[in-house]
Amino acid sequence: MTEMQSVTETAAKERDVTDLVLEDILTGVLPAGTWLKQIDLEKRYDCTRPEVRRALDRLSQKRLVEHVPNRGYHVYLPDGRRAQEVSDIRVILETAVADLMVERATPESIARLRALANHFDEMTMVGTVLEHYEANLAFHRELLLLSGNNELVDLVSEIRQRTSSAPVSQWRTRARVERSAREHHMMVDALEARDIARLKRLIEAHIRQTGDVAPAESAARQA
Amino acid sequence: MTEMQSVTETAAKERDVTDLVLEDILTGVLPAGTWLKQIDLEKRYDCTRPEVRRALDRLSQKRLVEHVPNRGYHVYLPDGRRAQEVSDIRVILETAVADLMVERATPESIARLRALANHFDEMTMVGTVLEHYEANLAFHRELLLLSGNNELVDLVSEIRQRTSSAPVSQWRTRARVERSAREHHMMVDALEARDIARLKRLIEAHIRQTGDVAPAESAARQA
DNA sequence: GTTACCAAAATTGGCGCCAATTTAGGATAC
DNA sequence: GTATCCTAAATTGGCGCCAATTTTGGTAAC
Structure with a gap:
């Protein structure tokens, strides 16, 4: 914890500390x-004490960090x-608007989604963890x-x-990442075919698998 | 804007400024x-400058106030x-779990809900705006x-x-408040009768009517 | 050898000052 | 009389210092 002062230090000047x-x-x-x-954060991100404290306060409001007085x-x-x-909530929200998404989808938006799905595929190969994320x-975002x-x-x-304590670590296995990539394309297919039911099923499966609980168990809990 | 320094000033010492x-x-x-x-907030809530700024920052994160640099x-x-x-989102979320609510409802929880519905009725008569809210x-909360x-x-x-710029002003008319109070009881009834479909309909109607858009229009938009 | 207590170092967190920017008002020129 | 510019007051916002609390390490006693 003491020797953190390496990568992001010099390159990131003008951006908000909270985001960093x-x-x-x-x-x-x-x-x-x-x-x-x-003190460590101060050095690591080359910023002042109040900036650090504002960032920490914001992140604790977002419940990403916990504050112990x-x-x-x-x-x-x-x-x-x-x-x-959280997964349950996401399934509820994202499947609930599946009909609206199909209704409002245009050839242009579908093309944009395909491009973004392809971009994800590329990042699987060459991108950094953050770029991939x-x-x-x-x-x-484009889908919603x-x-x-x-x-x-x-x-x-x-x-x-x-949920993201260890959000990308969920993608450790290559198999899972590739499955996610494939599902992106399948979702675009379903959207293009205007198959609402299939789109809903795909969305649910996609969200549940990224959770750290096995699909079987989550289905059991849901019922 | 200058003469605000009246009610809450002396009574509120120990509580968090953000909440105030x-x-x-x-x-x-x-x-x-x-x-x-x-400066005004500083005097009004009898607190320091940093406390005011922390409160304002938090509220702007919650998108209740806007920050212009x-x-x-x-x-x-x-x-x-x-x-x-926001109303649409609430309808999606709260109706989506109606079946879970019916499933998990116990005589005790129903009793608690009745008590809270009664409490709301009372506040309609005697309580302050905040107590009512x-x-x-x-x-x-208990329902969810x-x-x-x-x-x-x-x-x-x-x-x-x-949504709450003017959240309680939506309750200006007595008729609307009383309708809300009645609907609370009807929701408990539906819950007790284990009538999921009716509960969903009640929840949707309850949320939509409190919005500042007419139910007819909101239904049209949804479809 | 282990435990309890004390002291020193470190870390958090409250508070106020001062610079930078904006706004409002007044004076002057047209 | 009106418009424009300049100056002064006010407000925001960045930054650093110091007190309070906690933790850690050492020492002494059992």
Whole structure:
């Protein structure tokens, strides 16, 4: 914890500290449970004390870090139950608007989605962890935008971050990443075929598999 | 804007400033569009400058106030479209778990809900605006708790606040408040009768009517 | 050898000051 | 009389210092 002062240090000047810390938590640079000492962050991101404290306060509001009075802030420990609950919420929200998405889909938007799905595929090969993560986000964002509900797009982006203590570590196995990539394309296919039921099934399966609970168990819990 | 320094000033010492400002926005004491000068807030809530700024930062993260750099913070102006979108999200979430609520409902939880519905009725008569608002929140919270998804309970509480520029002003007319009170009891009835479809219909109608868009239009938009 | 206590170092967190930017008002020129 | 520019007051926002609390390491006593 003391020798962190390496990669992001020089390159990242003008950007917001909150986003930088967020990125490092999301990409696993700052693992779950890590105590975030204000002095260390100050040096690591080359910023002032108040900036660090504002970032930590924001992240604790977002429930990405926990604040223990007079002890400090640490990255939230993974909570299986919470992750499960968030997955359930995502399934509810994203499948609920499947009909709207089919209704509003145009050839142009489908083309954009294909491009984003392809971009995800590329990042699987050559991109960094963060680029890969963001490519996935971009695809799902574009998909949800079809619902016409901007508030929903933002909300899902938010709750997506909630489970993420070790969000990309879920993609450790190559098999799972490739399956995700394939599912992206299948979702676009279903959208193009205007098959609402199939799209819903695909969305649910896609969300559940990325959770850290086995699909079988999550289905049991749901029932 | 200069002579605000009256009610809450002396009584509120030990509580968090963020909550105090939040309350005053929710109850309409600080109307939509109001510029929140840091000095005024400092005096009004008898707190320090950093406390004010932390509160304003948190509220802007929650999108209850807007931050204009070098200009200050002002209460968000009501946005019909956003309010509509938030209502849609609430309908999706709260009706989606209706079956879970019926499944998990016990005689004890139903009794608690009846008590809370009665409490809301009382507050209609004698309570302050804030008490009334919180009585409504408490009822819906208890109802959602039946879903067993704590994350969902928190999420709905959060997005509930998003529309609230003038949240209680929606309750200006006595007729509407009384209708809400009746609907609370009807929801408990449906829950007790284990009538999922009816419960869903009630929940949707209850949420839509509190929005500032007419039910007819919102239904049209949904379809 | 182990445990309890004390002291010193480190870390958090509250608070206030000062610079930068904006706004409003007044004076001057047209 | 009106418009424009300039100056002054006010407000925001960045930054650093110091007190309070906690933790750790050492020492002494049992």
